[in-house]
Amino acid sequence: MKLFSPFLVLILHVGLLYGSLFADDTTMLINDDVLGLIVFKSALLDPYSKLSSWNEDDNSPCAWEFIQCNPIDGRVTELNLNGFSLSGKIGRGLEKLQSLKVLSLSNNNFTGAISPELALLTNLENLNFSHNGLSGNIPGSFSNMTSLQFLDLSENSLSGPVSDTMFDNCGDSLRYLSLSGNSLEGAFPKTVSKCTSLNHLNLSRNHFSGDPGFSEGVWGLTRLRTLDLSHNELSGLVPIGVSVLHQLKEFWLQGNRFSGDLPADIGFCPHLNTLDLSNNQFTGQIPVSLQKLNVLSFLSLSNNLINGDFPQWLSNMSSLEYLDFSGNSLEGTLPDSIADLKMLKYLSLSGNKLSGNIPKSVMYCTSLSTIRLKENALTGSIPEGLFSIGLEEADFSRNELTGSIPPGSGKLFESLQVLDLSGNNLTGNIPAEVGLFSKLRYLNLSWNNFQSGLPPEVGYFQNLTVLDVRHSALVGSIPGDICDSGSLGILQLDGNSFTGPIPDEIGNCSSLYLLSLSHNNLSGSIPRSLSMLKKLKILKLEHNQLSGELPQELGKLENLLAVNISYNRLVGRLPMSSIFQNLDQSSLEGNLGICSPLLKGPCKLNVPKPLVLDPYAYGNQMGGQNRSDGTSRSNDKSFKHHRFLSVSSIVAISAAAVIAVGVLIITLLNASVRRRIAFVENALESMCSSSSKSGSLATGKLVLLDTKSSPDWTNTSLDSVLNKAAEIGEGAFGTVYKAPLGGEGRIVAIKKLVTSKILQYPEDFDREVRVLAKARHPNLISLKGYYWTPQLQLLVSEYAPEGSLQAILHERPPSSSSSPPLSWSTRFNIMLGTAKGLAHLHHAFRPAIIHYNIKPSNILLDENFNPKVSDFGLARIVTKLDKHMISNRFQSALGYAAPELACQSLRVNEKCDVYGFGMLILEIVTGRRPVEYGEDNVLILNDHVRVLLEQGNVLECVDPSMVTYPEEEVLPVLKLALVCTSQIPSSRPSMAEVVQILQVIKTPVPQRMEAY
Known part of the structure; x- marks a missing residue:
């Protein structure tokens, strides 16, 4: 990229003011177009030297790259710099190109505001600044560009409202307008209705709000072929009248807040091939006129409030390739005539109230790649023929389907990527053919009633990342080769009847980060190979019959976030890592002897048995040595039993003695402690009683810290305060209730504290509560008082009406x-x-x-x-x-x-x-x-x-x-x-x-x- 000296750039800018420039004594007048383009270039960063042919010494720019000129007068008519990675601001200079008709700078990195002086280019017909980083408002001066036919400012960071006068003069000129993908806001620019020659209008993905006024505005643009107002904040009704847009081919309104019935005459736009009204608040039934749209290929009405029966005439729309009615309240059955939709590729009817069987004729929709029917009330079995076409995704979850999983075909083996049959009542065997789905990455068969085993072929999957067969009445053992592919990320086998050990091969699941085997009948020890799962974040093994100690190697799993090993037969120490050492009681309880201060049971360690030395174990080696009396030591029974005790006997006697002494000491200590506790309890009862009488510290009475008088809360009134209907929340320290305070009309929040680990002496409790009550700040909940008895402690605090x-x-x-x-x-x-x-x-x-x-x-x-x-x-x-x-x-x-x-x-x-x-x-x-x-x-x-x-x-x-x-x-x-x-x-x-x-x-x- 040729660099310009600051002095030259200054001279060029001065030239813009005076209209001429003398470079030397030859008094040669530099062409205005050369001057403007060189000044424009001077403000740019050109990383790939795309503009290297632009030379300030040339008399004309017509030989420069990316420039087109009028052959008659030599003036620049077109500047096209699309996709050159140029950056900087679109500065001054371009306004000198008075014959410019096409200015296209799309797909670059320009920033800053759009210069209002561009409106001086009165001959401009095509302006394209799309896909940059321009910011600020759209200049109101653009209304003076009366020759503009194409305006694309999409995919920038423009903001603010669009001027009401921007389209006052567009008349019959403007044909293409796109402002999509910005942050424009305010009311819908209704003056766009004056652009009567528009055939493409795209204002999508902005923040326009309010009622666009279809009937008095957009419906007047009878030449429109594309209308995209999607993903704004527009609201109101879409009235009858859309049929006047006789040339309309694409109609996008999704992602707004439109309400009311769908326009009944929508089917009278004969050229419509795309209709998306999804993610709004439309009500009523699907207009019958839709069946007249013979060329419609894309139809989405999803996520509205549409009701009524599923349209039986849908098969008349023979050109449909994409159909989405999901997230509504449609009822009725699916017609057999759905087979007439030969071109259908995507079908989603999820989240409705459909009933009846899945029609067998759907197998004749041979182009179908995605079918989603989840969350309905469909019954019967899955049609076998459906698994003979080249589906990529099949989701029949959360219905009432019965029967078995049909076998797949060779075509399905090569195409299927997602299969979700969860939440039904399927039975029979899981077909061994599932292992042949070479592209399958998500398999969910959970919450069924198979009552069979998991086929070993599941290990054949090459790309499977999720395997979920929870609560499916599966039996047998877990296949050892379940992770042979190494791609599995989530393995959930909970709530079945698997038996036997966790296979050592589980360590081959190198990509696994969620392993859940809970609520089965697994036995044996936890394999050390689990420590090879370096990505593991969640480990759930609760409610099994696992035994032995946890492998200490599990402490090396640095990514673990949650572990539950409760209700097994585990013993011994926990691995020395933060996650295991900080497990709560619910994650450990129900085992035989895990060593943790949270558990009340014994701590059992699998330590080696003590080494016992028998002095006669080597008798064969010493047997040839005779005593002085000529007898053999190995045969001297009197010597063996009376002169020496074995080491094991000594150890046993010593241990028994120590245990006996320990039991005696503990018994005496317990008796002493019981006497002391009884004395303390009697003293506390006496102190509380006298304190209550003297009024120094109330026991069983509400104490308000900001007033001298406190209403009396008896057990009867407490029952009316601490009831389920008044409960507004629950936390780590207790349950919170909303309650009136006496007859003052005040509403307060009452926290009923958990009694475990709470201070048990009223003086201590009173002191600490008063410290907390001093924490007064506008952004802190103020503590108003408390209620204390040995069995019940309450905190009274400020009530927040808007909740949490x-x-x-x-x-x-x-x-x-x-x-x-x-x-x-x-x-x-x-x-x-x-x-x-x-x-x-x-x-x-x-x-x-x-x-x-x-x-x-x-x-x-x-x-x-x-x-x-x-x-x-x-x-x-x-x-x-x-x-x-x-x-x-x-x-x-x-x-x-x-x-x-x-x-x-x-x-x-x-x-x-x-x-x-x-x-x-x-x-x-x-x-x-x-x-x-x-x-x-x-x-x-x-x-x-x-x-x-x-x-x-x-x-x-x-x-x-x-x-x-x-x-x-x-x-x-x-x-x-x-x-x-x-x-x-x-x-x-x-x-x-x-x-x-x-x-x-x-x-x-x-x-x-x-x-x-």
Whole structure:
């Protein structure tokens, strides 16, 4: 690429102002087009020197590459630089090309705003800036480009509303308009109706909202062939009148909020070949007029509220290749005439209320590659002929099908990739032919009633990644060659009647990351070969007959996230790794003798028997030696039994003596302890009784910390408060109820604490509760009081009417209008408020109050969606905070535990809360859970976001329900979250620093500059 000196570029820019340039004393006038193109080039980065032929010394650019000129006057008429990886801004210079008709810069890396001065190119007919990184608004001056016929600004980062006047002058000129794939917002630009010659209109994948006004706007564009308004926020009705678009070939409205009936005259667009109205809120029945669409090849009405019977006339649409009615409420049966759809390749009717048999005639749809009929009420057997065509995916799950799995054909063996027959009542043998499916990668036969064995041929799979046969009444042993292919990632055999040992060959499953063999009758020891599964993340072996000790080698599995070995016959020590040493009781209980402080049973070790030395074991070697009296020692029985005791006898006698002494000591100690406990209990009862009488500390009475008077809660009134109907949540420390407080009309939250490990002395309980009550902050749930008896402890706290962040993020109905998705501003305020609350706990108290359990269910929202951190500092009322307690509590918050919590030497500090807060940010921004289990993978959220950030695609993980957000805020917030979730605690910021960073991110850039 030829470089231009700054002096030359300056001269050229001056030339743009004065219209002429004298390079030397020859007074040669440089051509305006040369001048404009050289200035345009000077602002670009051309990594492949595509524009090397552009020379400022030439008098004309007509010989340059990618330039076309008018042969009569020599002026530039076309500039085409598509796909050259050019970057920089589209600066000044191009406006000099007054004869330019075609300007195409698509598929490059241009950034910055579109210059309004491009509107000076009044002869421009074709403008294509698609697939770049342009930002800002679309200039309103474009309305002056009256000759424009083709305008494509798609796949950029343009934002803001489209000017109401932009299409005022398009008249009969504009024929192609695409603004798709941007961040444009505001009302649908209804002035586009003035572009009466439009035949292609694409405004998809933006944030346009409101009612587009079809009847008074779009329906007037009678020359339209393609209309794409998909993936916006448009709403309202689509009235009758679409038939006036007589030339329409493609009609895309999916991913909006349209409601009402489908337009009844949709079938009177004779040239329509693509119709997608999916993912809206359409109701009513499917219009009968659809059957007139003889050339329609693509039809999707999925995920609406359509009801009525399945259309029996569907076979009239003989050109259909793609049909999707899934996610509606269609009833009735499938017609035999479906066989007339000879060209059908994709059929999805899942999630309806269809009944009856699967018609055998479907086997005549010989082009079919995907059939999805799951979640209906279909009965009967699977037609054998269906497995004779070249299907790639077959999903009949969650129906009421019976019979056996039909054998496949050679054609199916070569094509099938996904087979899901789960949730039916299939019986018989699993065909051995399944091992011949060379491309099969997903096989789910779970929740059936086969009552047969798993054929050894399952090991023949070459590409299988998921094998799920849970709860299918399978018997026999697990085939040793089940993992011969090495590609299996998920193996789920739970809830069957498998017997015998876990095969040693399980170690060949090198790709396995989920292994679940629970609820079977497996016996024998756990094979050491499991330690070869380096990718394993989840191991479930509970409810079997496994025995022996766990192989210590399992401690080398660094990727394990969850393990359950409960209810087996296991004994001995757990492997020395963080995951095993921090298992909770529910993952270990029900074994014979696992060594863990969480279990009450004995700890049994398989240690070698003691070595017994018999002094006469070598008698044959010493037998030739005679005693002084001439007799042989080996024959002297009196010497053998009376002069010496064997080593084994000595050991046995010593052990018996030690045990006897130990039993005696323990008996005496127990008696002493029982007397002491009785004395303490009597003293405590006496103290509580006198305290109650004196009023110093109430036992069995509600104590409010912010008022002198407290209403009396008797057992009768407590029963009315702590009932199931009033329950609003449950956490690690107890159940939460919503209750009125006395007759004051106040609503409070009552937490009924679990009594295990809670402070058992009222003075201690009172003291710690009062410390927590001092933690007053707008972003902390305030503690109002408590109720204490030896059998029942309650905490009274502020009530948050909008519930928890957990419910808002993950439990909101997909189409709920009463609780729309959280906006970015609300999410940011929740993050900032939560950070402020945690910072107050960390920095306003000495020692700091550590939360230990940051997660969305502990972030409550008031009526204005202001966040309030709850459950903070409750560890203070626990008698002993140990690794088991923390591990137990984090089981319900998978992914939020800081990695240092798994260490042997447990050092809990504020950095653990910072880690949890970082995960909270990721969950708020992405709308995803910290750990998600898919059909063939496990997603760890912080790892997922970190990878996307490294790839430069981090914004792909943003919650899709959040239709608009400022990238300049989202990106640094995600980076902050990754810093907070650093594996090294010292690398994480303090919560005070987090608050400062968030405030800087939210502050507008100009104000930030002024501050400096």
